[in-house]
Amino acid sequence: MSELLYNSTRGGETGCTASQAVLKGLAKDGGLFMPDRIPAFDFALSALKDASYQEVAYRVMRLLLTDYTEEELRACIRGAYDEKFDTPEIAPLTFADDAYYLELFHGKTIAFKDMALSILPYLMTTAAKKNGVTNKIEILTATSGDTGKAAMAGFADVPGTGIVVFYPKGGVSRFQELQMLTQKGDNTAVVSIEGNFDDAQTAVKQIFGDRAFEAELAAKRVQLSSANSINIGRLVPQIVYYVHAYLELLKEEKIAEGESINVCVPTGNFGNILAAYFAKRMGLPIDKLICASNDNKVLFDFFETGVYDKNREFILTTSPSMDILVSSNLERLLYLSAGCDATKTRELMEALKTSGKYAVTEEMRKATRDFVGGYATQEEVAARIRSLYEKTGYVIDTHTAVASKVYEDYRKKSGDKTPTVIASTASPFKFSRAVMEAIAGDVSKLDDFAVLELLRDKAGVPFPPAVEEIRHAEIRHNRSCKPAEMESMVRSILFE
Template sequence: MGLMYSSTRNGDKKFTASQAILKGLADDGGLFVPESIPALDVTIDELAKMSYQETAYAVMKQFLTDFTEEELKNCINKAYDSKFDTEEIAPLVQADGAYYLELFHGPTIAFKDMALSILPHLLITSARKNNVKNDIVILTATSGDTGKAALAGFADVEGTKIIVFYPKHGVSPIQEKQMVTQKGANTFVVGINGNFDQAQTGVKQMFNDKAMAEEMDKEGYQFSSANSINIGRLVPQIVYYVYAYSRLYANGAIAKDEKINVVVPTGNFGNILAAFYAKNMGLPIGKLICASNENKVLYDFFSTGTYDKNREFMLTSSPSMDILISSNLERLIYRIAGNDAKKNAEFMKDLTTSGKYEITDEMRTQLADFYGNYTSEEETASVIKKLFEDTGYIIDTHTAVAAGVYEKYKKDTNDVDTKTVIASTASPFKFTRSVMDAIDHKYDSMTDFELVDELSKLGNVKVPQAIEEIRSAEVLYDTVCDVDEMPDVVRRFLKK
């Protein structure tokens, strides 16, 4: 029997990897987790010689044990191909004493491409393996980047439909334009009058609505998720941390078994959780540095042991992190609770009823690998400006949050010698106005696309194809709804 999965809220039922990927979210509202985190079975010397695609197979085969070698390699090769604008897929760039892991070379210029390029193939393969006859309806809430990456991944994929909900006034103009111009007969994009947390809660409620599931089944549909709550999103994210370490070793930047730190700008907690899983597979990671923006719910959690979403929701220049309910944190809570589904379910019930929960002192001791901090809007802008002036390297606002928190980590711990990888989660071209405004206020009067061209000149970087293609693209979606109207919007789209 291969590696099995169960819900973070009920450990009794077991699922194969393909069944967990298909369902997305467990019936009890929990998230699927592997019964144990498998160890890497290749040496660092072997990894150092591998391409990104070969590394992906070495990592993912350990988690997706009911996929054959042919099935998994087929998914990997379809995902990581010429749609990425660099052969390396995820290159490392050294700047100002850190290594920036550029995760934005895919079709939508954000790190979500790293997992969402492969998820449609994993999902369709899973459907075939489990003899699913229904069409798969992907329901997704996005704080900006998941939406476009999921739309691009699933557009015109046979046997699927995809509906993306985003906060109408909570994403950047470029992010919105990327979504509302998406082509594909099976795609649908909806702005909601609300924030990301409300969109995400609305999607989760539809997943947990048994009557709606029966109704969909009669129509020949079943829901699945492309959010980072899907284990099929999380597993591919582990790969790039393993790959980054192998590149540092191959290039002579680190010695064998030398520990590195990883800094991740964090919203829904999936990206940093993937680094945590990589560490538990045996990758020599020292500190996992969790970087928050002014929505610093995670910083407060790591500081106090209390997770409390009862606070003002801040709209910032790093909108993909404007989140107060970090869904993937549940997987970590389950683990530090001793894989106790009942205990975890109680915490999650507290979160639903009172908006907060407090972990035990014993659980807190298991968070020693993590360091949390945050940057203000002012600090984020000054990081972009200083890095550009010192090195000529331009980063986006989310990456700047990570770089700013890394500076705070060094001051707090005096750990200045450990080689550190900063997850660079989006291209600066995705957030041109915030980035250019940080560099110099003289650009204020320019249009969004004038800023794109100016950024290209300033950074001596070619404008990504993802931006070029939306300059004159036609807006195809203008639906806006209230949160309570989301289920009806889904029904109307599926009956078209």
């Protein structure tokens, strides 16, 4: 198997190994790392239908992380996918109302980010050793709610690393906020900002691009990396669970070998659905990729018109992890749809930076025809949570409900009866108040933990360990700043 090399989507860095791309996180020119080709599966899917999640992970990830040895990669996988997940399947499928819900929330922080952030610290520390890096690796990340906790949990007290997370104050659920504020680990820090996720993400990218700050850190033997899905080490592990879901359907004889499925994904930053697209390009029989947006429907509008325009009202919704107007991972799809033309990608990203919008060519639109956009309003999300519960007894969170509603609308409109997997991205316990308001009406007189107990009784499932942990945890973090102060905040955290 020949080695894959990674290049920036904007052309400024080329020829990086997989481990180097994982370590860097973001290219120096602000671009995202992409492999010089997307490899095809070198195995028959039917041969893996009885394989464990860990074995599937190895067989898929080895194709993209080619400079990791078998021993290194298997060790990373063993460390990541173990008893920290509360189901032996790691990512089980549940059938409800004509769709298969891929439950990606059985990890330590009860959100899909655990699927990749459980392994990223292992991939990163292994990469550091492979490349002779002795500097401290400081993870710098913006979060819209879930990445922050999952990244902090993954990197907490990992030798040679530290992590700083920025999140929008008032822009995450109270449960998400408490998960971050109570995170243990001497190398962890979390900071609320006065602004939204896009403000935080933009400032983080600016910090990565500050060459003077980079030199200052290097002099103190520190280098920055990212745990956001802009890091290829986040994206690659996400491909695995779509392959695993297909194999489970094959094993249970819900589909025949080679039969296509659709995938419907609630997304704001575009990484989760991009992973499904990678799986399709590698050989997984996926027909339509249904991109589900909430009221911040910038992606829906893009797939409808070919114009990406962030110049619009930013809406705080009951699905806050999707409250995003700058979908960073879409840059990777643009790069692919432009025939890996870094110059064209750079032009589009410069237009986004200067005017807040860009338009793609007809050829590029044709290259994205596998995607179908849809969106659901907050009112539709609440109604879908309630109707699904009343019809089946199955309880889903607000983000999953965005996808569920979008898929329901797509099926009615298209008549498409292709078996469909819906990415269920968070436990309903993580957004218990919005879920219970949808099911039971006004719960404003109940405190947060009373709402959790009500949800437990309605759903008929025990509390996940993450809920029990929050109930008794102490607040450990209390920093806040403005977006313009974020670099100074990082400096004070690292060197105070």
